[in-house]
Amino acid sequence: MALRVGVIGGGQLARMMIAPAVEIGIDLRVLAEEEGMSAQLAATAVGDYRDLDAVRAFVRDVDVVTFDHEHVPQDVLRALVADGVAVHPGPDALQFAQDKLVMRARLAELGIPQPDWAAVRDADELRAFLDAHGGRGVVKTPRGGYDGKGVRVVRAGSEADDWFATLGDGEALLVEELVSFVRELAQQVARRPGGEVVAYPVVETVQRDGVCAEVLAPAPGAPQRLAQMAEGIGRTIAEGLGVTGMLAVELFETDDERILVNELAMRPHNSGHWTQDGAVTSQFEQHLRAVADLPLGDTSPRAPWSVMVNILGGPAEGTLEDRFSAAMSDQPAAKIHTYGKAPRPGRKVGHVNVAGDDLDDAVYIARAAAAHFA
Template sequence: MTVRVGVIGGGQLARMMIAPAVEIGLDIRVLAEDEGMSAQLAATAVGDYRDLETVRAFARDVDVITFDHEHVPQDVLRALVADGIQVHPGPDALQYAQDKLVMRARLAELDVPQPEWAPVRDAGELQRFIDEHGGGAVVKTPRGGYDGKGVRVVRSGSDAADWFASAGGEALLAEELVSFRRELAQQIARRPSGEMVAYPVVETVQRDGVCAEVIAPAPGTTARVVELAEQIGRRVAEGIGVTGMLAVELFETDDDRILVNELAMRPHNSGHWSQDGAVTGQFEQHLRAVADLPLGRTDPRQPWTVMINILGGPAEGSLADRFAPAMQEYRDAKIHTYGKAPRPGRKVGHVNVSGDDLEDVVYTARAAAALFV
């Protein structure tokens, strides 16, 4: 019997699940927020993912629910589970991606290394935290932030006065301002039966809070860091009971610590390289996991793969106009676009290039991506 997978959210992550779903014999259906979204090819319904009856009606026609994003409210998720619907990842796991204060508390219970942190409810509490942590801090809104939104570096308690005013008395998250050498990401896939596999740890490069580049595997990484990153990923995946893909974003610090920065419970920018660079890409792996199918191998196909995000798109013309020149000039490049209109700072696609010479791979990936902006 064909397994019917329902994806809530019609963005690019749902779009990139369509091809692997077809290839491994799954029936994929999408609840899109609006008409014409990235995953419109599989959109069997359009509606508000925050409305329980809309989501219930969508869920009736599928065997398992998964997600393009982590914003579906907890009451909707728990109602689906109470209805007997398979939800992966489930609400007990997703709460740690939806609320950063809840995440930090759980990671502390799991004894996972992370920046020092505290909930702060006013400028005075934030100022005390700043004074105790070298005169600076990172403040985050616990819910709703992504791609650098809801994150602010502060030097004074008054620097977040506007956020406190709009928080309605609820706490913000204050974190130690970490001095880090670079950012890494560890991906883990876990299926409901408990099987887990790990991908190689990768290096990520952020620009203006948005992931711009990924190098897989992370160059110059010691065996200790590789082992520690995987241990952390597996401990988090098992400790929070995640099913599907988990991305653990990490800081590698100047004093050789590895600290957890963020969690994502879905396919993630840091794993786009695997579409073309690993035996099993993250989108197929996510579908295997949520359908409780045997997980695929995660080995790299070539020594290096570099992913470059296409941000913004061309100021004139369309993305479609750029394909032929890019394909002609950079025949090793794999180009993925999201069906989105260009807009400054918007993720509209990415380019993957693999090879055995890292310098050449980086150059080719950057040059091919540059033709689309």
């Protein structure tokens, strides 16, 4: 019988695990939040990932559990572990992706470079931090934020009063210094339970309105020292936090060639979609290998350059599928991936990958293909 890997969450990341699972002989099963989600081809159950009974019923028929997102509550995760279920990444690691304050404290213990930060519980504490950091800062909700949500640049202690009003006893917001950076980078590594770790090249990510719009792989002009530093940070975090599966470390590159950790994701990540067509082993196959404790794959690029452009929003009228023929005819070198989602402003509904010998050409082709879906 094939190894059965259960994915909690039916979004596009689970969808993109389906093809590599078939190719390497893994029986992929998905617990989707509702009918008709992106990963519906592999959805064997529909249920609430916060409902322990629903999750227990799903995992009864799998050998290993992993995730499409990091939102499964700690009490559910720890109940599964107590039941003897193989959970990768486990709750001890996932807590650092679920709570940014917990993450910041642990990264500080590991000596990882990161922005100055503090836990703040009211406007006075926030004002004191701003006064010590040039009058500006970034306030984040410790839990639940993504793609720019739960993030706010502030210049006064009162500008987070609405968030302070929602805090419970013992809760706090995270405030960080507003980093002066020249670009954003991302470092991906994979780690299997036995301890083997592999790393992908560091990439440049281009953000628009808090959402990843493009990825350039490898990061153009990155000196060897910076690339080695990024890989070292990724490996240290994966090992120090006990991550199993894919880990994405989002980074700021400063104007003095330092890199600081911004965010973590313990799953396949938007910054690694280029690997589907640009690396020997895609991040989706690698994640499955890692959580199943199989030998990890080669992370080498297949071409000097790879470019990923997100399809955000989709067409105002019609469907993405209506645009396929024109995009394919216009840019036959582009690899188009869609998520089975209805178009909606700002929504990630697909992406385009292009790999080649010339970066400018790859960028042009990817953008031209993605433009057909606007």
